Amino acid sequence: MKQIDVATTASVPNRAGEAPRLSVSNVCKAFRIRKGASQPAALLQVLKSISFEVYNNEIVSLIGESGCGKTTLLRIIQGLIHHDSGTLLVEGQPVTGPGRDRGFVFQQPSLLPWRTAQENVEFGLELQRMSATDRAARARKLLQLVGLGDAAEQFPHQLSGGMQQRVGLARALAIEPALLLMDEPFSALDAQTREVLQKELLRIQAETHKTIVFVTHDLDEALYLSDRIIVLGARPGGVKEIIEVPFGSNRPELPLLRGDPRFQALRSRIWELISNRPTL
Amino acid sequence: MALTTEVDDAARETELEELGGSKAARKPYWLVRAISIVLILALWEVVGRQVSPLFMSYPSAIARAAVQLTASGELWGAFLSSMETLTLGFLLATIAGVLLGLLIGRYRYVDAATDWLVNALYSTPLVAITPLVVLWFGLGFSAKLFIVFILAIFPVLINTASGVRNVPSQLIDVGNAFAASEREIFAKVILPASLPYMMTGIRLGIGRAIIGMVVAEFFTAINGLGALIIKYGNQFETAAMFVPILCLMLMGVVYTAIAIRFEHWVAPWRHTEDE
Numbered sequence: 001m002k003q004i005d006v007a008t009t010a011s012v013p014n015r016a017g018e019a020p021r022l023s024v025s026n027v028c029k030a031f032r033i034r035k036g037a038s039q040p041a042a043l044l045q046v047l048k049s050i051s052f053e054v055y056n057n058e059i060v061s062l063i064g065e066s067g068c069g070k071t072t073l074l075r076i077i078q079g080l081i082h083h084d085s086g087t088l089l090v091e092g093q094p095v096t097g098p099g100r101d102r103g104f105v106f107q108q109p110s111l112l113p114w115r116t117a118q119e120n121v122e123f124g125l126e127l128q129r130m131s132a133t134d135r136a137a138r139a140r141k142l143l144q145l146v147g148l149g150d151a152a153e154q155f156p157h158q159l160s161g162g163m164q165q166r167v168g169l170a171r172a173l174a175i176e177p178a179l180l181l182m183d184e185p186f187s188a189l190d191a192q193t194r195e196v197l198q199k200e201l202l203r204i205q206a207e208t209h210k211t212i213v214f215v216t217h218d219l220d221e222a223l224y225l226s227d228r229i230i231v232l233g234a235r236p237g238g239v240k241e242i243i244e245v246p247f248g249s250n251r252p253e254l255p256l257l258r259g260d261p262r263f264q265a266l267r268s269r270i271w272e273l274i275s276n277r278p279t280l
Numbered sequence: 281m282a283l284t285t286e287v288d289d290a291a292r293e294t295e296l297e298e299l300g301g302s303k304a305a306r307k308p309y310w311l312v313r314a315i316s317i318v319l320i321l322a323l324w325e326v327v328g329r330q331v332s333p334l335f336m337s338y339p340s341a342i343a344r345a346a347v348q349l350t351a352s353g354e355l356w357g358a359f360l361s362s363m364e365t366l367t368l369g370f371l372l373a374t375i376a377g378v379l380l381g382l383l384i385g386r387y388r389y390v391d392a393a394t395d396w397l398v399n400a401l402y403s404t405p406l407v408a409i410t411p412l413v414v415l416w417f418g419l420g421f422s423a424k425l426f427i428v429f430i431l432a433i434f435p436v437l438i439n440t441a442s443g444v445r446n447v448p449s450q451l452i453d454v455g456n457a458f459a460a461s462e463r464e465i466f467a468k469v470i471l472p473a474s475l476p477y478m479m480t481g482i483r484l485g486i487g488r489a490i491i492g493m494v495v496a497e498f499f500t501a502i503n504g505l506g507a508l509i510i511k512y513g514n515q516f517e518t519a520a521m522f523v524p525i526l527c528l529m530l531m532g533v534v535y536t537a538i539a540i541r542f543e544h545w546v547a548p549w550r551h552t553e554d555e
Binding site: 080097104106108113114123124 | 448450451453454456457458459460464468469472473475547
């Protein structure tokens with residue numbers, strides 16, 4: 001398998017000398033699987049020497065076919081799963097477990113159903129022992145940011161899937177993380193809502209200058225949102241290639257972008273990488 | 281513009297709910313229920329009058345007996361005495377059941393150490409140990425309290441434990457992702473998430489507590505509604521015997537209604553999801 005050296009791929013001219021927000025080097029992870037009680041346990045190598053870096057104000061997508069370990073990798077970065085070997089640094093600090101320097105947006109909104117939208121956003125702030133008035137003020141501001149200023153008092157079951165995911169985003173942003181991790185956050189939404197939220201994410205990123213690591217299996221989504229795309233191969237998941245997305249910060253909306261020949265070229269390139277097949 | 285589709289969806293859902301709600305309210309279910317009550321009572325009155333008053337009674341005779349028992353203060357005294365046992369025993373069972381259920385549900389080791397005992401005791405018809413309890417505690421208040429407690433604790437405990445086990449792992453993940461401590465996860469995620477299960481356990485516990493109370497009063501037979509039933513049963517005053525029975529029924533209905541109200545109040549989201 002072709003392993004591209006990360007050091008050369010990531011050293012974009014304007015990044016030279018800048019300390020990475022997230023640095024992943026040689027991270028490996030295996031799971032023990034047992035088919036039957038009598039059979040000996042087999043090792044399933046999910047991630048094999050993963051290395052890449054994410055810089056300030058970047059949106060970086062992890063993409064790969066299902067089962068390639070992209071979600072596992074994201075959970076390792078969050079500290080929800082321990083990696084077997086390798087180093088993980090967030091702002092130069094090694095990751096040993098979950099931390100509030102990272103915010104996580106789940107695939108399912110995973111809101112606490114007994115809390116209003118605002119109280120859900122306040123969740124992380126409560127754990128930080130912030131005072132009630134400060135919490136409320138911060139939560140209101142963030143709900144405003146994600147376009148839910150009027151829904152603060154609503155309970156999750158009163159909100160649509162897209163609105164719930166907005167609350168999930170506000171909850172992760174509330175703790176002002178150095179790094180925002182998003183695990184296929186729009187995959188459970190209908191196509192229309194997904195496009196709206198993708199656009200919203202770009203707007204919010206432009207306003208907050210967050211550094212985002214975004215897991216997806218949707219090529220268009222990755223190309224539309226990312227500054228760079230890390231393509232993972234499957235079993236064991238390794239970095240196949242890191243792709244620079246050339247559209248810049250003021251990119252047109254996805255339907256327009258789809259007509260860009262560079263978009264089409266990159267899309268078929270990634271498709272080829274993921275599927276291990278020549279371009280159709 | 282960004283929010284249009286979502287807002288539209290939300291509006292449509294609310295509207296649908298309201299239409300459904302008012303439609304249900306327009307249908308005269310209450311009328312059907314009222315007619316059913318009147319018919320059954322009338323039938324009972326007619327048939328009951330044909331049977332010897334030793335074996336069966338009928339609504340108007342029971343009503344007369346109720347007035348007498350109330351006037352003499354006998355019913356009220358028995359009712360208070362029963363309520364005392366029931367309330368205290370049930371309260372203790374709820375507190376102990378919730379605490380033990382939380383531990384058993386959260387910690388596998390506690391579960392492994394106790395599950396066989398809990399299952400065995402829950403499956404045993406515990407009223408069977410009443411004579412033993414009387415030997416231990418005598419015929420007084422503490423024997424009755426113990427029987428109510430032991431009968432009511434298991435539904436509370438088992439439901440609380442299963443509530444804790446059924447907390448969606450995604451919600452626990454949220455706690456973990458935000459670096460919450462075990463204690464914070466317990467207080468902010470597990471406890472509120474298992475509250476509806478606890479309430480179900482409490483509701484089921486009420487029924488068993490009332491059974492325990494009556495059985496205990498049958499055996500100890502000093503005071504309470506159970507003693508009243510035994511007394512008038514032995515005197516073949518069947519109409520008077522029905523009065524404490526109806527009283528028990530009323531207690532069960534009122535307690536259960538309160539519990540259901542409380543359930544909706546602590547977990548309004550669950551109520552809406554069920555619909």
